[in-house]
Amino acid sequence: MTVRLDAPPSPPAAAPARRRAVSGRRVVLRRLSGLLAVAGLLAWAVDRALPAEGELVNRGGLALLDDLAATALHPSLDAAFCGVVLEATVTTLALALLGTAGALVVGLAGGLILSDVAWDRSPPWPVRAGRLLLRGVLVAVRSVHELVWALFLVSVLGLDPLVAVLALALPFGAQSAQVFGETLDGVPGAPLRALRAAGARRFPALAYALLPGAAPLLLSYSFYRFECALRSTVVLGVAGVGGLGVELTLSLQSRNWGEVWTLVAALLALAAVVELWSNRVRSDVAVVTCADWSAGQARAARSPRGLSRSTRWSLALVVPAIAGAWWWVGPSPAGLVSTRTQDLGGRLLLDLWPPALPEGGMPALAGASLDTVAMAVLAMVVAVVITLVVGPWAGRPRADRRGPAAWGRRALWWPARLLLLVLRSIPPTVWAVVALLSLFPGVLPGASALGLYTGGILGRLVAEAWETMDLRPRDALRGAGVPRVVSAVLSIGPPSANHLVTYTLYRFEICVRDTVIVGAVGAAGLGRLLGERLAAFDFSVVTSILLASLLISFAVELLGRRLRRALRG
Amino acid sequence: MVRLRGAGCRFGPREALRDVDLTIHAGERVAVLGASGAGKSTLLALLNGSLEPTTGSVEVFGEDPALLSVPRRRRLQRRIGSVSQDLALIEQVRVLHNVNAGRLGRWSTTRALASLVWPHSLDVVVDALDRVDLGWALHERTERLSGGERQRVAIARLLVQAPELVVADEPVSSLDPVRAAEILGLLRTSPAVRTVVVALHQPALAQKHCARVLGLREGRLVLDLPAAEVSDAALNDLYALV
Numbered sequence: 100m101t102v103r104l105d106a107p108p109s110p111p112a113a114a115p116a117r118r119r120a121v122s123g124r125r126v127v128l129r130r131l132s133g134l135l136a137v138a139g140l141l142a143w144a145v146d147r148a149l150p151a152e153g154e155l156v157n158r159g160g161l162a163l164l165d166d167l168a169a170t171a172l173h174p175s176l177d178a179a180f181c182g183v184v185l186e187a188t189v190t191t192l193a194l195a196l197l198g199t200a201g202a203l204v205v206g207l208a209g210g211l212i213l214s215d216v217a218w219d220r221s222p223p224w225p226v227r228a229g230r231l232l233l234r235g236v237l238v239a240v241r242s243v244h245e246l247v248w249a250l251f252l253v254s255v256l257g258l259d260p261l262v263a264v265l266a267l268a269l270p271f272g273a274q275s276a277q278v279f280g281e282t283l284d285g286v287p288g289a290p291l292r293a294l295r296a297a298g299a300r301r302f303p304a305l306a307y308a309l310l311p312g313a314a315p316l317l318l319s320y321s322f323y324r325f326e327c328a329l330r331s332t333v334v335l336g337v338a339g340v341g342g343l344g345v346e347l348t349l350s351l352q353s354r355n356w357g358e359v360w361t362l363v364a365a366l367l368a369l370a371a372v373v374e375l376w377s378n379r380v381r382s383d384v385a386v387v388t389c390a391d392w393s394a395g396q397a398r399a400a401r402s403p404r405g406l407s408r409s410t411r412w413s414l415a416l417v418v419p420a421i422a423g424a425w426w427w428v429g430p431s432p433a434g435l436v437s438t439r440t441q442d443l444g445g446r447l448l449l450d451l452w453p454p455a456l457p458e459g460g461m462p463a464l465a466g467a468s469l470d471t472v473a474m475a476v477l478a479m480v481v482a483v484v485i486t487l488v489v490g491p492w493a494g495r496p497r498a499d500r501r502g503p504a505a506w507g508r509r510a511l512w513w514p515a516r517l518l519l520l521v522l523r524s525i526p527p528t529v530w531a532v533v534a535l536l537s538l539f540p541g542v543l544p545g546a547s548a549l550g551l552y553t554g555g556i557l558g559r560l561v562a563e564a565w566e567t568m569d570l571r572p573r574d575a576l577r578g579a580g581v582p583r584v585v586s587a588v589l590s591i592g593p594p595s596a597n598h599l600v601t602y603t604l605y606r607f608e609i610c611v612r613d614t615v616i617v618g619a620v621g622a623a624g625l626g627r628l629l630g631e632r633l634a635a636f637d638f639s640v641v642t643s644i645l646l647a648s649l650l651i652s653f654a655v656e657l658l659g660r661r662l663r664r665a666l667r668g
Numbered sequence: 669m670v671r672l673r674g675a676g677c678r679f680g681p682r683e684a685l686r687d688v689d690l691t692i693h694a695g696e697r698v699a700v701l702g703a704s705g706a707g708k709s710t711l712l713a714l715l716n717g718s719l720e721p722t723t724g725s726v727e728v729f730g731e732d733p734a735l736l737s738v739p740r741r742r743r744l745q746r747r748i749g750s751v752s753q754d755l756a757l758i759e760q761v762r763v764l765h766n767v768n769a770g771r772l773g774r775w776s777t778t779r780a781l782a783s784l785v786w787p788h789s790l791d792v793v794v795d796a797l798d799r800v801d802l803g804w805a806l807h808e809r810t811e812r813l814s815g816g817e818r819q820r821v822a823i824a825r826l827l828v829q830a831p832e833l834v835v836a837d838e839p840v841s842s843l844d845p846v847r848a849a850e851i852l853g854l855l856r857t858s859p860a861v862r863t864v865v866v867a868l869h870q871p872a873l874a875q876k877h878c879a880r881v882l883g884l885r886e887g888r889l890v891l892d893l894p895a896a897e898v899s900d901a902a903l904n905d906l907y908a909l910v
C-alpha cells in the first residue's frame with residue numbers, strides 16, 4: 100500500500116485513444132451510398148433541365164452562330180477599334196491589379212484579426228465576440244458574387260472604375276482574410292512567443308516572427324488571386340465597368356462578331372501572359388499549386404530555390420504598378436463619401452429591407468433555386484468530362500521520360516493547356532450568349548456555358564495536382580517487379596481520383612455561386628431572377644433572392660462535405 | 669530579485685509544478701536540475717513571465733508580471749533574457765535578424781520594421797556573433813544552421829539584449845563539452861547580466877558553473893543546495909526511476 104502512496108500520481112486520464120478498426124464493408128457501403136447520391140443528383144438535374152415539351156435547339160439562332168463562326172478568321176482589325184481594345188486591355192489589367200491590392204489590404208487586416216497567434220493568449224470576450232461577428236460578415240460578403248456587388252455599387256456610385264475595384268476587393272478580401280488567418284496560424288508560434296517574452300511590441304514581433312514564414316504563402320496566394328481577379332474583371336463588364344468586359348458586352352449586344360473575335364483574342368493574350376508570369380512567380384516563392392489555394396489550404400510551403408531575378412523584379416515593380424494602375428483608371432474616391440452617394444446608399448439600404456417574395460411567391464423562388472442547383476450540377480458534369488478528356492494531357496510531362504511516347508506526350512501538352520486556357524479565359528457570359536443562340540433559354544444553355552468555363556479551371560487545377568503528385572509509390576511498386584500498367588493504376592489511380600473528387604466538389608460550390616453570371620445574361624435560375632429584379636429596382640425582392648442563394652450555398656457546402664467524406668472513404 | 673511563493677502550475681489534469689517556494693537574489697548563478705518532465709521548463713517559464721502560475725505568486729524585480737499592465741509588463745520583460753528549449757528562432761531569415769530580435773523590446777516600431785530591410789547597427793550583431801564563434805554566419809539563413817550553431821545564435825540574441833536576469837532552458841544541450849563550457853562562461857561574464865538561472869541536464873556542468881543547484885522532481889522542489897554540497901546520492905535520488 101505504501102508503494103501505492105509513493106507512486107507518482109497516476110497519469111492523467113488521457114483516454115488511451117484506441118481506434119476502432121474500420122471495417123472494409125462499411126467503407127464500400129459508404130462509397131456506394133455516395134455514388135448513388137451523385138447518380139440521383141444527376142438524374143434529377145437532367146430531368147429538371149429538359150423542358151417537358153417544346154424544342155431544345157433554337158434554329159433561328161443557329162444562323163447567327165454560323166455568322167459567328169464565319170468571322171472567326173476575320174476579326175475586326177479596324178485601327179480605331181484596335182486602339183479601343185488596347186486601351187480596354189490596359190484598363191482590365193489595371194482594375195484587376197487594384198482589385199487584388201484592395202483585397203489584400205482587407206485580407207491582411209481581417210486575417211490578423213481572425214488569426215489566433217496575433218493575440219497573446221486568449222483575447223478578452225469583447226474581442227472574441229467582435230471576431231465572431233466579423234467572421235459572419237465575411238462569410239456573407241463573400242457569398243455575394245462580385246458581379247452582384249458591381250450591380251449594387253453601380254446603382255450607388257454610377258459607372259465609376261471604383262465600382263469594379265470595390266466589387267473585386269470586397270468578396271476577394273473576405274476570402275483572403277480567412278485564408279490569411281489560417282496561414283498565419285499555421286506558422287510556428289514559438290518564435291513569436293519568445294520575442295514577446297523578451298518585451299517586444301506586438302507589431303514588430305509579428306513582423307519579425309510571422310512575416311518571414313508567411314510571406315511566401317501570402318505572395319503565392321496573392322498572385323493566384325490576381326489571376327482570378329483578371330477573369331472576374333472581364334465578367335464585371337455585364338455591369339458596365341471593367342475594360343474588355345464592357346467592350347465585349349457592347350459588341351455582343353450589337354452582334355458585331357468581328358469585334359467579338361478581336362476582343363476574345365485580346366483577352367486570351369492577356370490571360371496567357373498574366374498566367375505565365377504569375378505561374379513563374381508562384382513557383383518561385385513557394386511550392387503551392389493553384390489547386391491547393393482553390394481548396395483554401397497550402398500543402399507544402401518551402402521554396403526549393405531562392406527567388407529568381409525576374410521574380411525579384413516583379414515584386415519590386417508591384418507597388419509602382421499599383422500606383423500606375425490607379426493613375427490610369429482614375430477612380431474618384433471622393434464619390435464614396437459624397438452626399439449623393441450617402442443619399443443613394445441610404446435609400447438602397449432602406450429599399451432592401453424588409454425582403455419580399457418575387458411574383459409567383461414561394462414556388463417561384465423555390466423553382467429558381469432548384470434551377471440554380473440543377474444548372475450547377477450539369478455544369479459540373481460538363482466540367483468533369485472536359486477534365487477527364489483534356490486534363491491528363493495538360494500536366495507538365497515529367498522530364499525524365501524518353502522515347503516516342505514522351506514526344507507524343509509533349510506534342511499534346513501545349514494544345515491541351517491552350518484549350519483549357521481558352522475555355523477559362525473567355526468569360527462565361529460569352530459562352531452563355533453563344534449557348535443562348537443555339538438553345539432556348541433555360542437551365543441547359545446556362546449549364547453548358549458555365550460547364551465550359553469551369554472545365555477550363557477544373558482541368559487546370561486537377562492537372563496541376565496530378566503534375567505535382569508523388570511518384571515514389573509507383574516506382575517502388577515497379578522496383579518490386581509489378582508490371583508497369585498495374586503499378587501505375589494501383590499507385591496513381593486512388594490519389595488522382597481523390598484529387599478529382601476534392602476539386603470537383605470545391606468547384607461545385609463555386610459553380611453554384613457563379614450561376615448568377617449566366618443567369619444575369621438570361622439563362623435561368625436565381626441569377627436570372629436577380630438580374631431582372633435589379634434592373635427593375637425591385638430591391639426588396641433582391642434581398643430574398645440573396646438570402647435564398649446564401650441558403651443554397653450553405654446547403655451545397657454541407658452536401659459537398661458529406662459527399663467528400665463518403666467518396667474518399 | 670526573484671521570489672516564488674507557493675507557486676504551482678497545472679496543465680489540465682497534470683500538475684507540472686507544485687507549491688514551489690524559492691528566492692533568488694541578484695548576482696546568483698542557479699542551475700535547475702531534474703529528470704525529463706520534472707518541471708524545469710515550467711519553472712523557467714514562470715520566471716520570465718511567459719506563463720502565469722495557477723496557484724501561488726511570482727515576483728520578478730519586485731513585481732508580479734501577471735498583475736502588471738501590458739506596457740509595464742513589457743518593460744519588465746525587457747530586463748529578462750530567455751533561451752527557450754526549442755530555441756524559437758525565426759527560420760526563414762538571415763541570422764543577423766534573429767540576433768537583432770533581441771533588441772526589439774527597446775526599439776520603436778518604425779526602427780524595428782526598417783531594420784528588417786536595412787539592418788540597424790550591424791556592428792553590435794557582429795560583435796555578439798563573434799563572441800559565440802559564429803561571425804561567419806551573419807548572412808546565413810537560420811534554417812541552414814546545425815543544432816549547436818542555432819543554440820549559439822540564441823545566445824547571441826541574448827547578448828545583444830543585455831538583460832539583467834538570464835533564464836536559459838538547456839542552452840547547451842547540443843554543444844560539445846568545450847563550447848558548452850565556453851557558452852556558460854559567456855552567460856556568466858557578460859557585463860549586463862547579473863543573475864543567471866539555467867536548466868541543465870549535466871550535473872557536472874551545473875556544479876562547475878553555478879554556485880547554487882536546485883533539483884526538481886515531479887514538479888516539487890526537492891533540492892536546494894550550494895553547488896559544492898550536492899552529493900552524488902542526492903543526484904541519484906533526483907534522477908532515479910520510481
Ligand SMILES: Nc1ncnc2c1ncn2[C@@H]1O[C@H](COP(=O)(O)OP(=O)(O)OP(=O)(O)O)[C@@H](O)[C@H]1O
Binds near residue numbers: 702706708710753
Ligand atoms: N503546455 C503544456 N500543456 C500540457 N502539459 C504540459 C505543458 N507544458 C508542460 N507540460 C507537462 O508538464 C510537465 C513538466 O514539463 P516541463 O516541460 O516543465 O518538463 P522539463 O523538466 O522541462 O522536461 P525536459 O527535461 O524534458 O525538458 C510534463 O509532464 C509536461 O508534459
Ligand SMILES: [Mg+2]
Binds near residue numbers: 709
Ligand atoms: Mg524542458
